[in-house]
Amino acid sequence: MKARSLRFYLGLLAFGLLVPVVLFAAGVVNRFADSQREARAQGMRETARALALVVERELGQSVRALEVLVRSAALEAGDLETFYATCQSVVRTQEPWGSLTLLDAEGRTMFTTDHPFGTDLTAQVDDRPYVREVVATGRPVITDFPYQRMQGPPTVVVAMPVRRLGVLTGVLVATYAMQHFDRLWAEQRISGDWVGTLVDEDGIILSRSRGRARFVGTKARPEYIKRIREGREGFFASRTVEGMKSYAAFARLQLVPWTVSFSGPRAAFKASVNETLGALLVAGLGCCVIAAVWATWVGRRISHPLRALASAARERPDSPDAFTNVGATGISELEDLRATLALTAAMVTDREEALRTKMLEAEAANLAKDQFLAMLGHELRNPLSAITHGVKRLAVADDAASRERARALVERQAFHLARLVDDLLDVERVSSGRILLRKRAMDLAECVRRAIAALEASGKTQAHQLEVDVAPAWLEGDESRLEQVASNLVSNALKYTPPGGRVRVVTREEPGHVVLEVSDTGDGLSPELQERVFELFFQAERTLDRAQGGLGIGLTLVKRLVELHGGVVRARSEGPTKGSLFTVHLPRGQVVRPPALPAQAPEPAPARxxxxxxxxxxxxxxxxxxxxxxxxxxxxxxxxxxxxxxxxxxxxxxxxxxxxxxxxxxxxxxxxxxxxxxxxxxxxxxxxxxxxxxxxxxxxxxxxxxxxxxxxxxxxxxxxxxxxxxxxxxxxx
The missing domain is CATH 3.40.50.2300 (Response regulator)
Known part of the structure; x- marks a missing residue:
């Protein structure tokens, strides 16, 4: 098949997409129009819902205010004159309230703020339905305009039951003008062509943002009343009472069976959508025309830099500069391609370098493994060889002193083997968090003495000057683990101190802490060794005789056991041949030094x-x-x-x-x-x-x-x- 240029395929692509793009654009425009209409409808629903919440908030405040009044101490005490004064004060401070009236359980008027206190109104029996409902149910009742439409301007009546000692004794009635809700429309800034309406359950208009004087108190259109009774909220096409074609969204209140609606003219509702549709159609056709021209021009813009990138990839694939030196194309995709090729070349270079580094690290790790295995074999063979010779010596020894020396040798080497295995296991347990400290009040000085006594019994201290200056240092800790810490630190000092050298062990108390110091006059530590001395299996360079021994895990175990106690351990040295100082700081914890108890020899176990x-x-x-x-x-x-x-x-x-x-x-x-x-x-x-x-x-x-x-x-x-x-x-x- 004959190869063709990129520009040919770009033109073919533009031509092939032209018709489906037009059809797709038409569908998108139609969908957009639907979404616009739905968005406007949803906005009207939310506005109606918000208006309903505002009305409910106003009514709820009135109910809560009356609840506070009926719990008045004066009313509880039967002091009606004081309670009347309180009601007068409330009426004056509550802007929408017109009057407050107190009725007894039979509906007789006890007083009303419309008349002076003491006026005899008991002859007036209020048997209106809302009073009967409060007396019958014992619950607050909110009435609307129909109950009052024959007696003056529209009002709202809130009736609250009055109880004394749990028995209903009367009804407190508050009235306020329905015009109070007119400010609702002003707060929402409803434009002139849009209408907000509040109607009751019979369709009587209680309040309206337009034509209040003309329409408040009249009945809404039958089709409007039918639609608002179909659900708690909704959206529909209708006509206003003026006859204007509109779309209306409504929401019903929870406290009373009133409905708030928000209506707008259909022409205004559709105008913005139609304008948007027209603009999108014009823009879509223009884009289709421009697309054909654009494809031709872009073809020329793309072909040259693509050839340059391909040439750079063939000639210098591992050099990022080969791609960054290609001139700017002005096309984001090609710029991304160029950056990606440069990044890929850089990543290849970095990966090769990282691979070389990993290979060096692997070789070093393999060498460290071989050295550790060789050292481990040496450490295990030495005590095994000594045990073997000791057993043979026991077999041929002919005097008690020789047998005792052979027995002691076997015992020391056996415990040395056990200690090597324990160290390996303890490092794994500490690393995995499986060591459980058994803390109690203990003296660190006594713990150090036991560790040193064990070392002296094994003969490890004979070639050194061992100075022990341990003062009582009480703390809350695990005796066996801290004895292990002290033993490892002293053993480490003995290993790296030549015969005749001095090792000094000190314990002391500091505010909130106890301190253990182990210093020596041995080989010392270089600055880099001071940073790595607590690493697992790390050891300084040693001679081939491995006289210092060990697996390189003793100090690692020291560090982790000290950290389990909440403490810290540090190594310090002035440099090679200048000795070392290891310092352990341990928190005292909640410990009180116990009184010294007289030592008692253990009783021998009875025969079993x-x-x-x-x-x-x-x-x-x-x-x-x-x-x-x-x-x-x-x-x-x-x-x-x-x-x-x-x-x-x-x-x-x-x-x-x-x-x-x-x-x-x-x-x-x-x-x-x-x-x-x-x-x-x-x-x-x-x-x-x-x-x-x-x-x-x-x-x-x-x-x-x-x-x-x-x-x-x-x-x-x-x-x-x-x-x-x-x-x-x-x-x-």
């Missing part, structure tokens, strides 16, 4: 009959030997079903029950025991490697009295072995 259920043979054997050394009688089971059977058969005092058992898990065994007579009196202790808060909750719900995480804290186990079933259930550990 213990059933140990664990599928790991070595763990089961070691725990059994430890318990038997302390005088307990121990039985064993290696799976869930056998553990359940032995518990029912032997009826031990305590059952140490693993969770991950073959056959039946520990939760099932616990529930089965608690539902049997043999198991209700047992002390059930879960001993498991599952240590999440959810695991502790599930254990307590299954019927366990306590929850211990492997490796078991023997001191805590001894404490739990003192439990009896009639004692309160222990907390999970």
């Amino acid at each position: 009959r213990v059933l140990l259920v664990d599928d790991h043979e070595d763990s089961r054997m070691l725990v059994r030997e430890l318990l038997e050394l302390e005088g307990h009688t121990v039985s064993e089971a290696e799976d869930g079903p056998s553990g359940l059977a032995k518990a029912r058969e032997l009826r031990p005092d305590v059952v140490l029950l693993d969770i991950g058992l073959p056959g039946m898990d520990g939760y099932e065994v616990a529930r089965a025991l608690r539902t049997s007579d043999e198991g209700r009196a047992l002390v059930l202790i879960a001993v498991t490697g599952y240590g999440l808060e959810e695991d502790r909750r599930r254990a307590l719900e299954a019927g366990f009295d306590a929850h211990l995480v492997k490796p078991v804290d023997l001191a805590r186990l001894r404490e739990l072995l003192r439990l009896r079933k009639d004692a309160p259930r222990a907390q999970s550990t």
